[in-house]
Amino acid sequence: MIRVEDLHRHFGGFRAVDGASLTIETGSITGLIGPNGAGKSTLFNVIAGVLPPTSGRVFMDGQDITGLPPHELFHKGLLRTFQLAHEFSSMTVRENLMMVPGTQSGETIWKTWFQRGRIDREEAEIRRRADEVLDFLTIRHLTHEKAGNLSGGQKKLLELGRTMMVDAKIVFLDEVGAGVNRTLLGTIGDAIVRLNRERGYTFCVIEHDMDFIGRLCDPVIVMAAGKVLAQGPADHIMQNDDVIEAYLGTGLKNKVKAAGGAL
Amino acid sequence: MQSPSQPQPFLSAQGMRGGYGKADILHGCTLTVDRGQIAVIVGPNGAGKSTAMKAVFGMLPLREGRVVLGGEDITPLSPQDRVRKGMGFVPQTHNIFPTMTVEENLEMGAFIRDDDVRQTMAQVYDLFPAVAEKRKQAAGELSGGQRQQVAVGRALMTRPQLLMLDEPTAGVSPIVMDELFDRIIEVARTGISILMVEQNARQALEIADIGYVLVQGANRYTDTGEALLADPEVRRTFLGG
Amino acid sequence: EEIKMGMSLGFTGPLESMAPGMAAGAELAMKEVSESGLLLDGSTVVPVQGDSTCTDAAAATATVERLITAEGVRGIVGGMCSGETIASLQNVAVPNGVVMISPSATSPALSTIDDNGLFFRTSPSDARQGEIMAEIMMEKGVQNAAVTYTNNDYGKGLADAFAAAFQEKGGTVTVNAAHDDGKADYSAEVAALAAAGGDALVVAGYVDQGGSGIVRAALDTGAFDRFVFPDGMVGQALVDNFGSEIDGSFGQNPAAEGEGRDKFLAMAEEAGFDGTSAYSAEAYDAAALMLLSMAAAKSSDPNVWKNSVMDVANAPGEQILPGDLAKALEIINGGGDVDYVGASAVEMVEPGESAGTFREVSFENGEMTVVGYR
Amino acid sequence: MSANRQAAAVSPWRAPILFAILAVLFLLEGTVRNGLFSGSWNTALAILNMGLISAITALGVNMQWGYAGLFNTGVVGFLAIGGLAPVLVSLPPVDGAWAAGGPRLILALLAGIGTLAMARIVHVRTRRGWAVALVLIGGFVAYRWLFDPAVTAIEANNAARAGNIGGLGLPVLMSWIVGGLFAAAAAWAVGKVALGLRSDYLAIATLGIGEIIVAVLRNEDWLARGVKNIASIPRPVPYEIELQQNPEFVDFAARWGFSVAEASGIWVKLCYMLLFLVVLLAIILLAELALKSPWGRMMRAIRDNETAAEAMGKDVTARHLQVFVLGSAVIGIAGAMMITLDGLMAPTSYNPLRYTFLIWVMVIVGGSGNNWGSVLGAVLIWFVWIKVEVWGPNLIGVLVGPLPDGDLKAHLLGSAPHMRFIAMGLVLLLVLRFAPRGLVPEK
Amino acid sequence: MDILNALVAFLNFVFIPAAAYGAQLALGALGVTLIYAILRFSNFAHGDTMAFGTAITILVTWGLQSLGVSLGPLPTALLALPVGIAATAVLVLGTDRAVYRFYRAQRAAPIIFVMASVGVMFVMNGLTRLLIGVDEQRFDDGARFIIAVRDFREWSGLAEGLALRSTQALTVVVTAIVCAALFWFLNRTKSGKAMRAYSDNEDLALLSGIDPERVVRLTWIIAAALMTIAGVLYGLDKSFRPFNYFQILLPIFAAAIVGGLGNPVGAIAGGFLVAFSEVAVTYPWVKVAGYLFPGWQPGGLLQLLGTEYKFAVSFVILIVVLLFRPTGLFSGKSV
Ligand SMILES: Nc1ncnc2c1ncn2[C@@H]1O[C@H](COP(=O)(O)OP(=O)(O)OP(=O)(O)O)[C@@H](O)[C@H]1O
Ligand SMILES: Nc1ncnc2c1ncn2[C@@H]1O[C@H](COP(=O)(O)OP(=O)(O)OP(=O)(O)O)[C@@H](O)[C@H]1O
Ligand SMILES: CC(C)C[C@H](N)C(=O)O
Ligand SMILES: [Mg+2]
Ligand SMILES: [Mg+2]
Secondary structure: OEEEEEEEEEEOOEEEEEEEEEEEOOOOEEEEEOOOOOOHHHHHHHHOOOOOOOEEEEEEOOEEOOOOOHHHHHHOOEEEOOOOOOOOOOOEHHHHHHOOOOOOHHHOHHHHHHOHHHHHHHHHHHHHHHHHHHHHOOOHHHOOOEHHHOOHHHHHHHHHHHHOOOOOOEEEEEOOOOOOOHHHHHHHHHHHHHHHHHOOOEEEEEOOOHHHHHHHOEOEEEEEOOEEEEEEOHHHHHHOHHHHHHHHOOOOOOOOOOOOOOO | OOOOOOOOOOEEEEEEEEOOOOOOOEEEEEEEEOOOOEEEEEOOOOOOHHHHHHHHHOOOOOOEEEEEEOOEEOOOOOHHHHHHOOEEEEOOOOOOOOOOEHHHHHHHHOOOOOOOOHHHHHHHHHHOHHHHOOOOOEHHHOOHHHHHHHHHHHHHHOOOOEEEEEOOOOOOOHHHHHHHHHHHHHHHHOOOEEEEEOOOHHHHHHHOOEEEEEEOOEEEEEEOHHHHHHOHHHHHHHOOO | OEEEEEEEEOOOOOOOOOHHHHHHHHHHHHHHHHHHOOOOOOOEEEEEEEEOOOOOHHHHHHHHHHHHHHOOOOOEEEOOOHHHHHHHHHHHHHHHOOOEEEOOOOOHHHHOOOOOOOEEEOOOOHHHHHHHHHHHHHHOOOOEEEEEEEOOHHHHHHHHHHHHHHHHOOOEEEEEEEEOOOOOOOHHHHHHHHHHOOOEEEEEOOOOOHHHHHHHHHHHOOOOOOEEEOOOOOOHHHHHHHHHHHOOOEEEEEOOOOHHHHHHHHHHHHHOOOOOOOOHHHHHHHHHHHHHHHHHHOOOOHHHHHHHHHHHHOOOOEEEOOOOHHHHHHHHHOOOOEEEOOOOOOOEEOOOEEOOOEEEEEEEOOEEEEEEEO | OOOOOOOOOOOOOHHHHHHHHHHHHHHHHHHOEOOOOEOOHHHHHHHHHHHHHHHHHHHHHHHHHHHOOOOOOOHHHHHHHHHHHHHHHHOOEOOOHHHHHHHHHHHHHHHHHHHHHHHHHHHHHHOOHHHHHHHHHHHHHHHHHHHHHHHHHHHHOOOOOOOOOEOOOOOHHHHHHHHHHHHHHHHHHHHHHHOOOOHHHHHHHHHHHHHHHHHHHHHOHHHHOHHHOEEOOOOOOOOHHHHHHOHHHHHHHHHHOOOHHHHHHHHHHHHHHHHHHHHHHHHHHHHHHHHOOHHHHHHHHHHHOHHHHHHOOOOHHHHHHHHHHHHHHHHHHHHHHHHHHHOEEOHHHOOHHHHHHHHHHHHHHHOOOOHHHHHHHHHHHHHHHHHHHHHHHHHHHHHHOOOOOOHHHHHHHHOHHHHHHHHHHHHHHHHHHHOOOOOOOOO | OOHHHHHHHHHHHHHHHHHHHHHHHHHHHHHHHHHHHHHOOOOOOHHHHHHHHHHHHHHHHHHHHHOOOOEOOEOOHHHHHHHHHHHHHHHHHHHHHHHHHHHHHHOOOHHHHHHHHHHHHHHHHHHHHHHHOOOOEOOOOOOOEEEOHHHHHHHHOOOOOOOEEHHHHHHHHHHHHHHHHHHHHHHHOHHHHHHHHHHHOHHHHHHOOOOHHHHHHHHHHHHHHHHHHHHHHHHHHOOEOHHHHHHOHHHHHHHHHHHOOOOHHHHHHHHHHHHHHHHHHOOOOHHHHHHHOOOOOOOOOOOOOOHHHHHHHHHHHHHHHHHHOOOOOOOOOOO
């Protein structure tokens, strides 16, 4: 589905993404993990057209999509969520969802003058769909709340909800789990699996919650210092020494350790 | 760990009621932390955890309830005054100064201190080597997890008596999360009280002396961390099995 | 009867420092007439001020609209700047049949405007001044000159009229460049003028506006040391600002010889304002003309008295100077004829504007001296 | 921590009540005569008419700012360019002007546009800077070679009276549409270049563009005589003088108990008012239809968060351009209407304080994002702007009343006209204080 | 080829005036940028506040002059400056309390602040006029020139003259000192850093124990100082007329923005960019070319564009700069 070839993205002298090459297979749920600052979000942003690459190419279904603006990628079926939630804060939660579908005739200005009936019919359909998504995310009671007033986790849910409003081909999720209640995250995981199975979405997921990654993702790609460090099935990756050293660590030490330096 | 001369807990927020607009978000929420204790708040999204933290910190007008710190009623105090009383807070979002360098961010954490802050800063860098590398870089250019580390570091710089953390581990990698929890234990051992909200609830409750499960602005369960972890009902509904 | 007289002047805006002097001039005349008790069986005259802003045609129109339809004024001294005057005249004064006598709107366009006989001005059209200025310069042997003008209808009209006249007489205009008033800095303009060069610099601007800025910068950088000043510049302010630095410069403004002006200056001093400030004298004359015309027409209805303006302003008749308004009213009430001369030697030519007597001045030893009249 | 406070709900009666208050203000202005009001229908209607034009301008600004968050401070430029339309459309042709240089002028303008198009093609095809520069320089030389003599010839043609290219002698109402088109074309060009800029940066760019447009109008005499102004632009309504000479009208006026002059003034103003109202309501209708549909929702989303809107498939650049062009077209229409009402084209009067910032004040005071708010704000602020001319000095008269006579009192009384600004400022501050989100906030 | 004369002509008509003007704009832009950075709005009352500060300074200067106090070759106004600054500080602090504080508490959108500042501008505008009237006021005393044209010609024997007014030199020197002090303050002192912190994230500054009201007060005081200094230097060098101080607002904003709003270095660079583009682009090169290539007699003035377009030209340059650097030369903020 997505092929990234020798991608570089530098900030000044700093190489945030430094020659990453990877493939995301159609129909997979690919996990992308790595230490903080490994370049995961930067990689996402380059693929999604938010940042231009310093060099390298990105292909989608064999077609070169390097540098295409995000809105064109959206219409090709590539959707993404943001690590820091980007809600439309002064709009209601439902409006946040309803604005997503890209083929609304009501978005053409002259049609709003002359084709009211058709627009109303479309709106009813979109509203129904939005409400389904709200039910699914357990935030139906917030339908009319301004999105800016949501709690941190609720905003994350809304981010995910937007990708469910249209039929996407591939969805990039940048840390949907951060700040989301684990029970709910379980549900979200189920949803991802269902969307993947039933609607054929391909997913690429950045997440630091290893349970989540382990349950959903195959394969898992590990990035470190802008490069791909390892790739493979989840359980495999979690045994990888490099990965453990750079990323996973070995659990809490201090419970047993004596009191250290004072802050 | 309770100091014997102190019959009352160090921080005690009793029956807090309040919200942002007309509707209340908190419905009689109570939180207490003792000296050197780690208290962890967990709960579903939108339960009012962050709101409760803000209320404790005086950033939300309370309709009912009061906040007592070290025996003193601080309910009417402004957040700045509470900082001077020894409270430090890391909000859930917008918790760094984006155009200032990492180092300046830390300095700002030590704003109310008049003594030499270099040693504390060295300790923070020690704790978060990833941000130490970037000390001259604007914090706004950091990755999500790095920002989180800067934010916690900033609060540590205050050398507070009560450290309040709103989801400090959101978005940080497992290894850093472990480090962070380790450090929090260490900090607590020096007698500093910790009040934190966590969604990485299982790890957090493991180190918690006391855990609160908050639902719809009210305490649903209150117990030691271990006990909560052991409760299957709590595990299933709030900790993701 | 209480006769209200309007004044539509730019009390705020770019010429806000000129307006008070003009208002004071006009009010002086009104007061004089009012106190004489001789106008239309002892009517009193009440001045009503309106702010025309000088640049905002819409605001000026609204002001005049108010003066006429709400205050019910029987005549208006104003407007002040040509553009604004045209707008308020066409949109309000003419439709309502109220006379406007402008002391200062000098654009040639006002000569040909369709005014139903309701517009007069006590200053001459700029077309005339351009010729005079060219004449004086040729006599002084200035063969080529740089010109800078304030970028409005007055400046541009004057500069163009001058350039045409000057070239016709064989002179060369090295550059004819605009400057905008109220700008922060004039180095660019002066640099351009200096590069073009010339024996003298003609500054068709306002003395308390960009004009002075230009002169200042030209002097400081040594670009020019000889200037030619038309009406917008000639005034005490010029001497105050530059003293002997502009020695050797000269200029002209519409002002008439003799007693009239001196008397006006004395009266102004007594009344506590500076009579030499630009168009103050013209404003006095505008107000006086209106009131005398009312007396002559025996009516305060502008549609009636508009027909007496030319009579009162021109010979035959007894010559009337500032301060003589009571005497003039007596003569008129007695059925006699007057020839209003006033502070600016008013002589009206068709279509109701000052013929334009110009006073030639020169600057020597830090003082302005009147050389002659033409 | 979110910066949002829950906004207090706004009563649905608020807008109607405020409009009613505004209507009462105008009624008072028309009937009551005291220190505050003038008691003349002519004044009241004159203020209202200009207020309606301001309202249309404010609607245009509101489309750009309120719907899309585009900070356009070049309003004065688009108003001015719209104002050019009545001159070029409705003025009678100038004898000889066309013959003097018309065709050459058109050729020059075509050459100019052609050069830009060529440069673009070369740029896209070759991506070589020097080739583009070569085309531009060559084009510029050709353009000036064609343009300069044409302009000189036209400006020399009857310089004192005309010196401009002249109009087409068509009905002036047509020029309102043309004014909109002029402004839209200019906005399209501007938008192509500048819309990549954000917030205050866009503001200063548009401010500059506004200044440039006005500078062109002031200095290109062949267009509309530059600073020498154009007067007597034809009217779409009768002239007062004609009415006054019409016996039927004289009778009519007498029946209503007005003097003919007064009645004719009122009649003409009513005619204008009707025309303006038609335009205003038509624009509002179209705007509301668009706003209350997915288009409006999309615009709000874009205004809220461009990055997210872009990621959700909205072509932010194209939408910005669209709404910028539409808003500017509305401003252009207002510009043409204003020149029609004034009967005068005086480029020197286009200053940003009056035509950009005052309009902004109207939009914000009214409540940005809300069309009715803009209308209310515009008419109200215009009313105040005109009335403070009287209120200011009256205010100072009251204030210094108790002072003993002397220099200070004289000085203060002498400075009375400056109270105009103080009064305006105070009114503005008061309104903003008691309605910080505008009189009629969005939704 | 007469390089010396060409150079002197260039210095005299382009470089020196543009440098002085640039310094004046830079000072003004610094104030605008500071307020933008910390209080997060474009302050339209800036020009009129400058006028107010200058008016006070002028009144005090006159008082000093009438007492016979003088600073020798330096203008007496420098002595009066502190009083002007203090009065302006009081005024802006009062304004902040009466106007802006309310909106801060409300967390109003920046545009509301901008509009409130338009209201303040109107009031301030009237206030200054009530205070000192509308006329031009001159208060410059002391030595007028450091180098006068005539002296320079005699001394050098060149055909071209060179003038350097003392006010021009003073402007540039004071600007340099003020900038250095401001940078030191913002980047090195605790209060300065607190201001920057507040500008970055108000809530977090609060959590760090920074007193927001103190930061705001400090900002206004510094801004008042900057405004008064800028206004007085401008008034000394050109002349004082309240109206001009409103007009100077546009170039000041242009400078602040092209340099990058909220960035002090940008404000300075922007000031000079605007000044030099105004002067240099419309400069007719005929004279300089005449010296450089004596044989050449160009027909025209070798002027790229007429001076009537000078403001337009500087804006074109601004727009071009912004197209390549969308947040200004030194990457400023945008709210
Ligand atoms: N605008 C920028 N300017 C300079 N450096 C940047 C910028 N954006 C990101 N970086 C740097 O690039 C590196 C990669 O950042 P990125 O956000 O991609 O990390 P990440 O892998 O998503 O980390 P996390 O898991 O913490 O979100 C970081 O070290 C960061 O400091
Ligand atoms: N600024 C605000 N204005 C109005 N309502 C708000 C605001 N912030 C939060 N809320 C509402 O208050 C409720 C509790 O929010 P809070 O942020 O305290 O939740 P939380 O428990 O921290 O959730 P999370 O785990 O998702 O961060 C939510 O329903 C939210 O919609
Ligand atoms: C006040 C005057 C200097 C006005 C000028 N004569 C004009 O016609 O605009
Ligand atoms: Mg990331
Ligand atoms: Mg929270």
